Amino acid sequence: MQARMKNPAMIIPEAMQAIQALQVATQKGDVPAQTLALVHLRASQINGCSLCVDAGGCHAKQGGETDQRLFSVAAWRSTPYFTEAERAALALTEAVTRLSDRADPVPDEVWNEAARHYREPALAALLLSISLTNLYNRLNVATRQVAGEWKP
Numbered sequence: 001m002q003a004r005m006k007n008p009a010m011i012i013p014e015a016m017q018a019i020q021a022l023q024v025a026t027q028k029g030d031v032p033a034q035t036l037a038l039v040h041l042r043a044s045q046i047n048g049c050s051l052c053v054d055a056g057g058c059h060a061k062q063g064g065e066t067d068q069r070l071f072s073v074a075a076w077r078s079t080p081y082f083t084e085a086e087r088a089a090l091a092l093t094e095a096v097t098r099l100s101d102r103a104d105p106v107p108d109e110v111w112n113e114a115a116r117h118y119r120e121p122a123l124a125a126l127l128l129s130i131s132l133t134n135l136y137n138r139l140n141v142a143t144r145q146v147a148g149e150w151k152p
């Protein structure tokens with residue numbers, strides 16, 4: 001497999017700087033790093049971004065995440081390995097990532113459960129992180145970035 005081109009954010013340095021600044025900001029939003037890693041992995045799985053699934057899993061492991069939880073992210077609803085707050089974040093991730101899949105893309109039930117576990121600044125960071133992952137995924141999938149070629 002070969003990429004169609006470099007990642008567009010690598011071609012336009014100002015874009016990469018803005019993306020990296022947003023990444024840093026989301027990490028300061030009072031959401032546990034492990035939760036952000038799970039959210040990144042789940043959105044990347046949904047979007048079929050092999051580069052982000054690969055890199056996200058590696059970074060999560062470096063951050064102390066277990067294989068058991070990483071292997072179970074795709075089936076988070078039916079495994080006992082996630083906290084209620086993580087489940088709320090994963091449900092929100094799926095809703096925000098799959099906006100066109102239903103008439104009410106982010107139902108009140110999903111939103112209210114996330115809001116029950118995360119105060120507004122953390123919820124903002126979570127939404128920004130989900131959206132940023134979707135940006136990464138779209139750039140990488142469209143240009144066919146190759147998993148394993150990223151540099152940690």
